[in-house]
Amino acid sequence: MKHLLALSLAAIVSMSTAPADTITLNASGATFPALLYMRWFADYNTAHPDVRINYQGIGSGAGIKQFTGGLTDFGASDAAMSDKEIAAVKDGGVVLLPMTAGSIVLSYNVPGVTAPIQLPRDVYPAIFLGKITKWNDPKIVAANPGVTLPDLAITVAYRADGSGTTFNFTSHLAAISPEFKASPGAGKQVKFPVGVGGKGNDGVAALIKQTPGTIGYVEFGYAQHSNLAMATLQNAAGKYVAPSADSGSAALAQVNLPENLRAFVTDPTGDTSYPIVTFTWWLCHTKYTKPGVADAIKALANWALTDGQKTAPELGYLPLPAPVVTKVQAAVNTIQ
Amino acid sequence: MATATSASSSAVNPWVGDSRAKRSKSFDFAFSWATFVAGWSTVALLCWIAVAVGYAALPAVRQFGFGFIVGTDWDTNNDVYGALPLIYGTMVSAFLALAIATPLGVAIAIFLTEDYLPLKVRNIFKFLVELLAAIPSVIYGLWGFYVVIPVTTPVGNWLNAHLGWVPLFSTPSSGPGFLPAAFVLSIMILPTIAALSGSALKTTPQALREGAAALGATRWDIILQTSLPIAASGIFGAAVLGLGRAMGETMALAMLVGNNNQISASLFAPANTIASLLANSFGEATGLEVAALMYLSFILMALTLGINAVAEIILERTGATTRHL
Numbered sequence: 001m002k003h004l005l006a007l008s009l010a011a012i013v014s015m016s017t018a019p020a021d022t023i024t025l026n027a028s029g030a031t032f033p034a035l036l037y038m039r040w041f042a043d044y045n046t047a048h049p050d051v052r053i054n055y056q057g058i059g060s061g062a063g064i065k066q067f068t069g070g071l072t073d074f075g076a077s078d079a080a081m082s083d084k085e086i087a088a089v090k091d092g093g094v095v096l097l098p099m100t101a102g103s104i105v106l107s108y109n110v111p112g113v114t115a116p117i118q119l120p121r122d123v124y125p126a127i128f129l130g131k132i133t134k135w136n137d138p139k140i141v142a143a144n145p146g147v148t149l150p151d152l153a154i155t156v157a158y159r160a161d162g163s164g165t166t167f168n169f170t171s172h173l174a175a176i177s178p179e180f181k182a183s184p185g186a187g188k189q190v191k192f193p194v195g196v197g198g199k200g201n202d203g204v205a206a207l208i209k210q211t212p213g214t215i216g217y218v219e220f221g222y223a224q225h226s227n228l229a230m231a232t233l234q235n236a237a238g239k240y241v242a243p244s245a246d247s248g249s250a251a252l253a254q255v256n257l258p259e260n261l262r263a264f265v266t267d268p269t270g271d272t273s274y275p276i277v278t279f280t281w282w283l284c285h286t287k288y289t290k291p292g293v294a295d296a297i298k299a300l301a302n303w304a305l306t307d308g309q310k311t312a313p314e315l316g317y318l319p320l321p322a323p324v325v326t327k328v329q330a331a332v333n334t335i336q
Numbered sequence: 337m338a339t340a341t342s343a344s345s346s347a348v349n350p351w352v353g354d355s356r357a358k359r360s361k362s363f364d365f366a367f368s369w370a371t372f373v374a375g376w377s378t379v380a381l382l383c384w385i386a387v388a389v390g391y392a393a394l395p396a397v398r399q400f401g402f403g404f405i406v407g408t409d410w411d412t413n414n415d416v417y418g419a420l421p422l423i424y425g426t427m428v429s430a431f432l433a434l435a436i437a438t439p440l441g442v443a444i445a446i447f448l449t450e451d452y453l454p455l456k457v458r459n460i461f462k463f464l465v466e467l468l469a470a471i472p473s474v475i476y477g478l479w480g481f482y483v484v485i486p487v488t489t490p491v492g493n494w495l496n497a498h499l500g501w502v503p504l505f506s507t508p509s510s511g512p513g514f515l516p517a518a519f520v521l522s523i524m525i526l527p528t529i530a531a532l533s534g535s536a537l538k539t540t541p542q543a544l545r546e547g548a549a550a551l552g553a554t555r556w557d558i559i560l561q562t563s564l565p566i567a568a569s570g571i572f573g574a575a576v577l578g579l580g581r582a583m584g585e586t587m588a589l590a591m592l593v594g595n596n597n598q599i600s601a602s603l604f605a606p607a608n609t610i611a612s613l614l615a616n617s618f619g620e621a622t623g624l625e626v627a628a629l630m631y632l633s634f635i636l637m638a639l640t641l642g643i644n645a646v647a648e649i650i651l652e653r654t655g656a657t658t659r660h661l
Contacts, residue, residue: 192596
């Protein structure tokens with residue numbers, strides 16, 4: 001009996017220690033890039049079976065909390081981290097790494113209209129403020145010559161949960177509309193004066209599909225994947241630009257990243273730039289005490305910045321422009 | 337022969353004789369302690385939850401005080417929190433659900449307590465109604481979203497277009513809102529109301545029914561003038577218990593109520609409930625928002641505990657308790 005016990009114990013011990021060189025990285029955070037991250041981590045694990053990454057898409061805010069609390073090796077956030085949040089991280093600094101980017105689109109359900117609806121810069125903030133309430137509003141009609149718009153009430157759909165998508169979308173609206181900036185303002189969860197809330201990108205997408213007349217903001221890859229109609233938006237240069245990988249990348253190319261790599265592209269310039277784009281970040285410690293973790297993260301990040309970028313457009317994300325990649329790689333290599 | 341067997345079996349039975357007394361005593365002692373501990377730990381758990389939630393709510397209590405309950409703004413961005421739209425949404429959706437579910441539930445209860453159908457068929461009906469309680473909330477939510485909303489939306493828009501001057505119909509339907517939420521909620525609380533009303537109706541003494549029949553009362557008269565008045569307080573208790581359940585319902589409401597923190601008289605306007613806001617906001621909440629959410633939880637807990645207590649008292653008095661549920 002004793003023998004058996006010892007034997008089985010030994011078996012358990014050897015089972016848990018056998019792949020001693022395997023490293024497991026835990027990460028959690030933003031849901032916005034979760035699809036891409038899952039794909040990356042699966043691909044990376046296939047190429048490097050000794051590294052396993054568990055990623056949980058639990059939301060940017062929760063990701064920051066878990067990272068700060070030391071529960072994860074790195075976090076992910078659509079809103080990077082604020083200075084206050086960085087200060088709360090114990091033992092050493094934080095490296096913010098923009099790893100991918102995405103566009104946020106305005107999807108709608110307007111029966112009978114097949115051509116993409118064009119929305120001017122003064123119109124779509126007004127829709128989300130509840131000032132424009134009909135699809136055949138003169139301002140929308142004027143921007144869409146040759147399109148017959150129905151006499152249909154506009155229902156706004158927004159994210160009911162706090163989200164980085166809301167943060168980036170409202171940051172853009174606040175940048176182009178002083179009225180929106182005054183109230184409700186930009187944030188992860190804002191008080192939209194009109195509309196209905198859905199949980200997550202899928203919740204908003206379902207609301208749009210369900211009720212004719214609904215318009216809402218969702219991530220580009222998501223809208224593409226669920227075959228939602230996407231509005232063509234007027235950018236800072238006054239041009240109407242449809243959401244696409246190219247127009248998103250054009251917007252990102254306008255950005256000059258600062259030293260801490262935290263920049264929000266609230267209103268990109270350039271004729272071909274799609275107006276609502278955002279980077280999304282990994283949050284890493286500057287120093288890791290657990291052996292092997294720093295090297296594993298560095299290798300993973302460098303892989304994601306090179307090979308990983310190629311899978312981004314497949315899933316509706318934007319590959320980072322080359323100058324950005326160079327800057328981020330430099331930051332990755334400072335991790336110890 | 338019979339005595340012989342019993343004697344021989346008692347010889348090997350450990351529960352008989354000297355040893356039995358000792359063993360059963362220690363067993364009794366241990367068992368009574370185990371039940372004592374289990375019983376009190378339930379009470380302790382409830383207190384612990386209340387204290388923990390209350391403690392986490394302290395920063396918001398300090399900041400807003402009782403003004404929190406009458407504040408109408410829930411603005412995460414500016415860290416201003418007021419619970420009134422949420423309390424309003426919770427109460428209105430629960431009462432609307434109750435208004436639909438009570439007549440239905442009582443009708444089901446009458447149908448299943450009178451002998452309209454053979455007992456076997458009635459039992460199948462009863463089983464089916466009780467099965468409604470076994471359907472997960474999220475399934476109700478999905479059903480409401482994909483089946484109920486497409487029906488309520490055009491109805492709401494029609495009523496708004498033709499009777500828009502009535503405050504109840506003052507806004508066009510934006511899909512999710514009070515109406516679909518209350519409708520689905522009413523089905524969710526139907527089993528509670530039907531089952532408890534049924535047991536209240538069963539308490540009508542057979543002698544009274546027979547007496548009424550002897551006096552020439554029709555079945556109508558017996559139901560309306562004998563059974564229902566006797567069961568009235570039990571039915572009321574059932575409704576209050578249903579109300580308590582409706583107020584705490586989360587997932588289905590988060591999908592159907594529209595999650596808009598506003599106060600509107602219109603049935604078709606989106607609104608929000610405490611439970612739904614909690615479910616949506618906790619993941620990303622930080623700082624004062626967490627405290628405000630905890631304050632809200634505390635209010636919801638106090639409301640549902642109060643309502644359940646009232647229901648239990650009423651049911652206890654009428655003898656139709658929830659024990660057999």
